Amino acid sequence: xxxxxxxxxxxxxxxxxxxxxxxxxxxxxxxxxxxxxxxxxxxxxxxxxxxxxxxxxxxxxxxxxxxxxxxxxxxxxxxxxxxxxxxxxxxxxxxxxxxxxxxxxxxxxxxxxxxxxxxxxxxxxxxxxxxxxxxxxxxxxxxxxxxxxxxxxxxxxxxxxxxxxxxxxxxxxxxxxxxxxxxxxxxxxxxxxxxxxxxxxxxxxxxxxxxxxxxxxxxxxxxxxxxxxxxxxxxxxxxxxxxxxxxxxxxxxxxxxxxxxxxxxxxxxxxxxxxxxxxxxxxxxxxxxxxxxxxxxxxxxxxxxxxxxxxxxxxxxxxxxxxxxxxxxxxxxxxxxxxxxxxxxxxxxxxxxxxxxxxxxxxxxxxxxxxxxxxxxxxxxxxxxxxxxxxxxxxxxxxxxxxxxxxxxxxxxxxxxxxxxxxxxxxxxxxxxxxxxxxxxxxxxxxxxxxxxxxxxxxxxxxxxxxxxxxxxxxxxxxxxxxxxxxxxxxxxxxxxxxxxxxxxxxxxxxxxxxxxxxxxxxxxxxxxxxxxxxxxxxxxxxxxxxxxxxxxxxxxxxxxxxxxxxxxxxxxxxxxxxxxxxxxxxxxxxxxxxxxxxxxxxxxxxxxxxxxxxxxxxxxxxxxxxxxxxxxxxxxxx
Numbered sequence: 001x002x003x004x005x006x007x008x009x010x011x012x013x014x015x016x017x018x019x020x021x022x023x024x025x026x027x028x029x030x031x032x033x034x035x036x037x038x039x040x041x042x043x044x045x046x047x048x049x050x051x052x053x054x055x056x057x058x059x060x061x062x063x064x065x066x067x068x069x070x071x072x073x074x075x076x077x078x079x080x081x082x083x084x085x086x087x088x089x090x091x092x093x094x095x096x097x098x099x100x101x102x103x104x105x106x107x108x109x110x111x112x113x114x115x116x117x118x119x120x121x122x123x124x125x126x127x128x129x130x131x132x133x134x135x136x137x138x139x140x141x142x143x144x145x146x147x148x149x150x151x152x153x154x155x156x157x158x159x160x161x162x163x164x165x166x167x168x169x170x171x172x173x174x175x176x177x178x179x180x181x182x183x184x185x186x187x188x189x190x191x192x193x194x195x196x197x198x199x200x201x202x203x204x205x206x207x208x209x210x211x212x213x214x215x216x217x218x219x220x221x222x223x224x225x226x227x228x229x230x231x232x233x234x235x236x237x238x239x240x241x242x243x244x245x246x247x248x249x250x251x252x253x254x255x256x257x258x259x260x261x262x263x264x265x266x267x268x269x270x271x272x273x274x275x276x277x278x279x280x281x282x283x284x285x286x287x288x289x290x291x292x293x294x295x296x297x298x299x300x301x302x303x304x305x306x307x308x309x310x311x312x313x314x315x316x317x318x319x320x321x322x323x324x325x326x327x328x329x330x331x332x333x334x335x336x337x338x339x340x341x342x343x344x345x346x347x348x349x350x351x352x353x354x355x356x357x358x359x360x361x362x363x364x365x366x367x368x369x370x371x372x373x374x375x376x377x378x379x380x381x382x383x384x385x386x387x388x389x390x391x392x393x394x395x396x397x398x399x400x401x402x403x404x405x406x407x408x409x410x411x412x413x414x415x416x417x418x419x420x421x422x423x424x425x426x427x428x429x430x431x432x433x434x435x436x437x438x439x440x441x442x443x444x445x446x447x448x449x450x451x452x453x454x455x456x457x458x459x460x461x462x463x464x465x466x467x468x469x470x471x472x473x474x475x476x477x478x479x480x481x482x483x484x485x486x487x488x489x490x491x492x493x494x495x496x497x498x499x500x501x502x503x504x505x506x507x508x509x510x511x512x513x514x515x516x517x518x519x520x521x522x523x524x525x526x527x528x529x530x531x532x533x534x535x536x537x538x539x540x541x542x543x544x545x546x547x548x549x550x551x552x553x554x555x556x557x558x559x560x561x562x563x564x565x566x567x568x569x570x571x572x573x574x575x576x577x578x579x580x581x582x583x584x585x586x587x588x589x590x591x592x593x594x595x596x597x598x599x600x601x602x603x604x605x606x607x608x609x610x611x612x613x614x615x616x617x618x619x620x621x622x623x624x625x626x627x628x629x630x631x632x633x634x635x636x637x638x639x
Contacts, residue, residue, distance in 0.1 A: 059219055063215075077111050085198075106127075322455060343419070369396050377393065530545070
């Protein structure tokens with residue numbers, strides 16, 4: 001049995017990874033490379049995991065923590081502003097109010113700077129506004145394109161602007177209080193407004209800090225998940241690598257030991273003469289051992305195939321079965337385009353017998369060869385004709401098809417009884433795979449040679465059978481044909497829901513022709529009458545010589561009433577025909593009885609009898625007429 005690669009994708013992957021189908025030398029070389037691959041795979045998994053952890057860690061260190069620290073400073077300054085507002089309210093004079101206000105304004109400026117650093121990123125400087133000293137310096141990144149964070153930051157910026165304006169009003173009111181121009185109610189109202197804005201800003205700051213905290217938790221969870229996934233992946237990779245190592249070792253041992261042992265056993269059987277040709281070596285790999293096993297199998301299969309093929313076709317009933325089996329052999333050999341022609345030795349005609357063609361356009365050759373087989377070069381010479389060896393060797397081949405052909409004559413009885421045509425396509429570069437073609441052709445010729453004697457015997461039997469079913473004078477079918485093929489004809493008609501028209505025809509006064517002009521003249525009249533009837537009906541209809549000058553016409557697949565029209569057409573055509581006999585010309589007439597099955601009777605042979613009864617009525621009514629059967633012409637006692 002030939003090597004068949006596995007169809008399962010997983011099986012193919014495993015075989016690829018374990019190098020089963022590679023040459024033996026490369027198996028062991030690539031085993032080391034495969035081991036290195038798995039080490040690199042593990043290193044890659046760890047590297048990817050570390051990269052992901054580093055990425056999340058960088059976001060925590062560079063983004064989340066600095067953002068959280070800035071929010072803490074913003075919250076701190078806003079809370080200190082509340083204390084500044086209280087200390088301004090307790091100030092002893094206008095000068096003290098302005099001094100404390102300047103410090104508070106610096107704090108508001110710092111808050112604006114923190115918010116700007118969050119929006120744009122950059123360096124953050126934290127000053128103690130009470131002492132003027134620089135407490136801390138660090139860098140931060142922007143908040144990016146997170147819509148929630150951007151929205152909170154924008155709201156904090158707007159609140160900071162409002163807070164600055166409200167603080168200025170509050171300071172002015174406190175200063176006016178010492179001048180006596182601001183009533184106490186205005187002072188209280190200004191302070192409450194400022195405190196309310198501070199509380200709103202602090203709440204927004206806490207919201208932003210909560211958002212930052214959630215990002216921190218998400219990054220931390222991602223790091224934990226990455227570590228967990230990496231541990232699982234490393235375990236899986238180790239498991240796969242170990243499994244493949246075991247599978248590879250097992251398959252290598254089997255791929256080498258089993259086929260070699262099987263070949264040794266078969267060779268021993270051949271040497272002892274006790275061999276089973278049907279037994280095949282199982283090919284499990286595509287390496288040197290696999291190809292050795294496959295070649296051995298092909299030798300055994302060729303011997304067995306030739307023997308079995310001839311036995312099978314000898315038991316086939318019809319030539320069509322043999323042609324079909326040859327076609328199957330060609331396809332198994334990889335030849336997809338072929339045509340089997342049969343040559344009629346008597347008519348010098350060819351016909352495509354396999355595969356079936358429905359139009360001459362499906363042929364690779366000029367359709368003229370079908371009517372004149374001598375145009376076919378293989379038929380005429382009896383030799384192989386190959387356009388692969390010599391371009392345009394046969395002019396009947398359609399060269400515009402862009403194909404090449406090889407035609408093998410079927411030599412039967414010392415002459416070409418048929419032709420097998422193989423057609424091959426060019427490669428994409430325009431060349432031909434000549435080596436493969438010759439290999440396929442060699443095997444195909446062996447099968448054709450085995451079938452020649454069987455084809456010759458079957459054709460001889462068909463010729464004898466056809467001669468028994470044909471009338472030698474007219475070339476029409478005889479009664480025996482009707483008896484053997486009635487069931488087949490009726491089954492098709494019944495399946496299609498149609499009717500069969502039965503025309504019983506009889507030449508009028510035919511005995512006078514034999515008596516007055518001789519039997520040769522009578523034979524001529526019969527032949528011409530048969531030709532007229534055949535031309536009048538369809539090719540699918542049957543014309544049968546029923547006896548003497550009587551003819552039975554079977555009109556298949558007709559509708560009710562159509563038989564009357566055809567019978568009248570036959571009658572008129574026969575009447576109009578002029579027959580030249582020696583030095584004179586005569587005209588004959590014909591009487592026809594018409595019946596239809598199953599319209600007139602459910603029994604086919606009874607319907608023929610009805611047509612015969614109608615013919616009798618036509619004779620009684622004066623001849624040269626077609627009479628349709630009716631039940632009034634028949635009584636049950638007559639049958």
